[in-house]
Amino acid sequence: MGRSLKFNIFRYNPEDPASVPHMETFHLEETDAMTLFIALNRIREEQDPSLQFDFMCRAGICGSCAMLINGRPDLACHTKTKGLPEEITLLPLPVFKLIGDLSVDTGTWFRAMNEKVQSWVHTDKVFDPQAPEERMENQLAEEIYELERCVECGCCVAACGKANMRPEFMGAVAFNRIARFMMDPRDQRTGDQYFEVVGNEEGIFGCLGLLGCEDVCPKDIPLQDQLGLLRRKMGWQSVRHLFSKLLPE
Amino acid sequence: MVFKHDVVIVGAGLAGLRAALEVAGNVDVALISKVYPTRSHSGAAQGGIAAALGNEEPDSWEWHMYDTVKGGDYLTDQHVAEILATDAPRAVYELEHLGVPFNRTPDGKIAQRAFGGHTRDFGKAPVKRACYAADRTGRVMMDTLYFQAERKGIKVYPELQMLDLIFKDGQVAGLVAYELATGDVHVFHSRVVMLATGGYGKVYKTTSNAFANTGEGVYIPYRAGIPLEDMEFVQFHPTGIYGMGVLLSEAARGEGGILRNGSGERFMERYAPTIKDLAPRDMVSRAIRTEILEGRGIGGKDYVHLDLTHLGEQKLAERLSDITSFVKIYLGIDPAKELIPIQPTCHYMMGGIPCNVDGHVLGGSQEVVPGLYAAGECSCLSLHGANRLGCNSLLDLVVFGRRTGLQIGRDLAGLPWQELPRNPERPALERIRKIKERKAGEKAAHLRSRLQETMTLRCSVFRHEETLVQALSEIRSLEERYGKVVIDNRGARFNTDLLDALELEALLGLAEAITVSALNRKESRGAHSRDDYPERNDEEWLKHTLIQKTDGEVRVFYKPVHITRFQPKPRTY
Numbered sequence: 001m002g003r004s005l006k007f008n009i010f011r012y013n014p015e016d017p018a019s020v021p022h023m024e025t026f027h028l029e030e031t032d033a034m035t036l037f038i039a040l041n042r043i044r045e046e047q048d049p050s051l052q053f054d055f056m057c058r059a060g061i062c063g064s065c066a067m068l069i070n071g072r073p074d075l076a077c078h079t080k081t082k083g084l085p086e087e088i089t090l091l092p093l094p095v096f097k098l099i100g101d102l103s104v105d106t107g108t109w110f111r112a113m114n115e116k117v118q119s120w121v122h123t124d125k126v127f128d129p130q131a132p133e134e135r136m137e138n139q140l141a142e143e144i145y146e147l148e149r150c151v152e153c154g155c156c157v158a159a160c161g162k163a164n165m166r167p168e169f170m171g172a173v174a175f176n177r178i179a180r181f182m183m184d185p186r187d188q189r190t191g192d193q194y195f196e197v198v199g200n201e202e203g204i205f206g207c208l209g210l211l212g213c214e215d216v217c218p219k220d221i222p223l224q225d226q227l228g229l230l231r232r233k234m235g236w237q238s239v240r241h242l243f244s245k246l247l248p249e
Numbered sequence: 250m251v252f253k254h255d256v257v258i259v260g261a262g263l264a265g266l267r268a269a270l271e272v273a274g275n276v277d278v279a280l281i282s283k284v285y286p287t288r289s290h291s292g293a294a295q296g297g298i299a300a301a302l303g304n305e306e307p308d309s310w311e312w313h314m315y316d317t318v319k320g321g322d323y324l325t326d327q328h329v330a331e332i333l334a335t336d337a338p339r340a341v342y343e344l345e346h347l348g349v350p351f352n353r354t355p356d357g358k359i360a361q362r363a364f365g366g367h368t369r370d371f372g373k374a375p376v377k378r379a380c381y382a383a384d385r386t387g388r389v390m391m392d393t394l395y396f397q398a399e400r401k402g403i404k405v406y407p408e409l410q411m412l413d414l415i416f417k418d419g420q421v422a423g424l425v426a427y428e429l430a431t432g433d434v435h436v437f438h439s440r441v442v443m444l445a446t447g448g449y450g451k452v453y454k455t456t457s458n459a460f461a462n463t464g465e466g467v468y469i470p471y472r473a474g475i476p477l478e479d480m481e482f483v484q485f486h487p488t489g490i491y492g493m494g495v496l497l498s499e500a501a502r503g504e505g506g507i508l509r510n511g512s513g514e515r516f517m518e519r520y521a522p523t524i525k526d527l528a529p530r531d532m533v534s535r536a537i538r539t540e541i542l543e544g545r546g547i548g549g550k551d552y553v554h555l556d557l558t559h560l561g562e563q564k565l566a567e568r569l570s571d572i573t574s575f576v577k578i579y580l581g582i583d584p585a586k587e588l589i590p591i592q593p594t595c596h597y598m599m600g601g602i603p604c605n606v607d608g609h610v611l612g613g614s615q616e617v618v619p620g621l622y623a624a625g626e627c628s629c630l631s632l633h634g635a636n637r638l639g640c641n642s643l644l645d646l647v648v649f650g651r652r653t654g655l656q657i658g659r660d661l662a663g664l665p666w667q668e669l670p671r672n673p674e675r676p677a678l679e680r681i682r683k684i685k686e687r688k689a690g691e692k693a694a695h696l697r698s699r700l701q702e703t704m705t706l707r708c709s710v711f712r713h714e715e716t717l718v719q720a721l722s723e724i725r726s727l728e729e730r731y732g733k734v735v736i737d738n739r740g741a742r743f744n745t746d747l748l749d750a751l752e753l754e755a756l757l758g759l760a761e762a763i764t765v766s767a768l769n770r771k772e773s774r775g776a777h778s779r780d781d782y783p784e785r786n787d788e789e790w791l792k793h794t795l796i797q798k799t800d801g802e803v804r805v806f807y808k809p810v811h812i813t814r815f816q817p818k819p820r821t822y
Contacts, residue, residue: 015742033492033579045694049738049746057459059495060575061388062288078578099430100742107285107407111399120396121348132302133345135357142567144350145382148389152287186348 002030005081007043008089009051013100023089036076036088037065040102052101060218063151066093066158067102073155075218093158095167106154113170117197119177121187134186147180147226149219156213156223168202172213172223175204179226182233195237204230250435251669254279254404256657257424257439259411259466262291263387263646264625264653265445266394268608269403271654276661279404281426281437283461286395286405290447290459291646294387295498295572297379298344298647299367299640300337304358305377310334312369313378315815317641320366320529321599321634322775322785323817324479324793324810329606329632331813333641333648340647341380349393350382352568362568363503366529366638372822375527379640384498384571387643409435410748411465412677414442414473414621417667421620425674427681429748432741434674434681440664441657443622444470444602444610445650451752452760453595453709454701457489457496466627467601468755471762475602476613476797478629480759481766481777482599484637485710487533489594490579491552497572497591499639501557502526504568508537509554509588510545516553521822528822531636531776534593538710547590554588561585593710597637599776600766601629603795608653613797615808620664624653631793635775684750690733693749700727700753700760708764713780717768724761731757761803766794769805787817
């Protein structure tokens, strides 16, 4: 017989004036190889069909199912109940707009972020269908790939002290994106152009260096390194800005 | 509400995005998606995208075309395979230009690896043709294209589910969609609807597919009287994680992984002596099922092992990091040291909405349905024939997604706005009202489990007239029971109980189409393997199945295969 698990789950429908935020308890017997995703589906199917949470691929690639699991942001689909105590508390990710219960709107946040950092290769080269690929060192390609592995789950944003206080703070995910494009020789943006985007308090200079982001990234992206790199580069950039103001050409 | 756009694309995975990028700027285009776009299932594609770049060793588009045709067991329409193979290098270079971080060769070109069924010199030996970004090629391609869509400011309506297509005088006039967040039913008035809704693996119990892959995008045109093509051809991927169905990329074997049975034997040597573990998926899945049925599974059970232990930790970390990580998480197994239990899992639908090479949907008499287009897994070109090769799907999405977008641009001038019929949303509202008001009956989740079990047991890797007849009678009884489906949640917001019930109608209809098509095809070809007709029979069956439903009556008819360069030969590897 498996353990008897007790789930404390946050319930609230922000659209319903009669709804009050509260915790609701569900009990479930643990089965072999149970993930939180399986557990939540069983609760919804067997106990309460109105329970809201997000899910899609159940294989850790779509990034839909992040939530606070006993206080820590993580993906429900790759969290096994076996590694958790018998009492499991589930809350929606903070910072993002609550849709209901455990479901939050990460999509709007990420689209706005991607638009702000202009998350695409900027180049004036026109694609020539006759020409072969531009050459690139494999090591560089792998380094870019390493940062490209973000699945936009929102865990790093939820774990960020600054983002929790200041919703306009861009968060590690945005810095990771910028670092990815700065590294990519195909992107022709200059230091100044990157500085425009992240060289401010909403951006890299607002980071408190708490590094909650790196601790919780379910994909183990080296966010700390990107923060360090961006700070150094943008720090230089801001010194250059200062000089150019003091010493006009 | 009524929304108005020239072009509405349903589905924001790779095919939909690629088409949208082609159309945007010239006309008003909008994407609607059941999920937030970057959660689309194209992102789950792991292994790579095929193109005869010849970066690692000599390769040619003709070999690629031949492999595609032979992989499809000669049911592939060859003029379509030719377009795919010749356009592939351009498609990959374009993705590289947009920023996809492909792995590289020592001299900085796009790296390539071996993949099932891709060979050099017309079948002589495996060839390295799959371009890849570790084991996450689909996700990085999709993110890259989605960011391009953001750059172009393409309007996206996330979490909207299509309920009906609207036609006026035989031309598309738009569609009806359900908004998950509010429960509202909206009308999209448009001159063009493009379907790019993906597959429907949820018809089966064990599948690599995500939860949204329930096939409304294929079922809704079928319900409206448009035929479906080659529905009996369902691909089972050989290496799903045992018990879960989660995909372990074929790249694992492309990088040197080996399948072993209960006695540790590399059994693929007996089934495909030349290319062994890199045989096409249908053959490997049959081999695994045969080993299991003949008692050579692991410990006599219903799985075999994937052995990656000899690849070494570094290769696993560099080339197969995601799958290594989920094997560790889900199974508690370290692939560098232990063998991975696997079993075939429903992965891809070769069949779908019949289309020509420019994405036009074709009706019952092969006529173009004005204003309706499709691309990607929901469509049937027929490019993949009776069995798709790995890495040809991502390629299909960007090649034919783009072609469809281009064609829409060319056709628009001749597609005037059609006046909407009165209350086009009424039938959908009626269906929802009936489900919500019903007091007694069965839950959709229960009926769905029965359907999935039936299909997995009776209509999967191996088939037989007896099991297919049983499956059909069970599906029809489930369809009857579906008439009394009930839900407990009658709320408006994110009512998954209601969505389950609405989706089940599609799953049932498609399961029926698969089973009827399978019952009628009295031969074995590609992924369709009949115990009672074990041989391929070109004389009678070298033709595409079409199935059409009009006034509740199912009609099966056929159309010829397009053969250009390669005459059918026995298919051995």
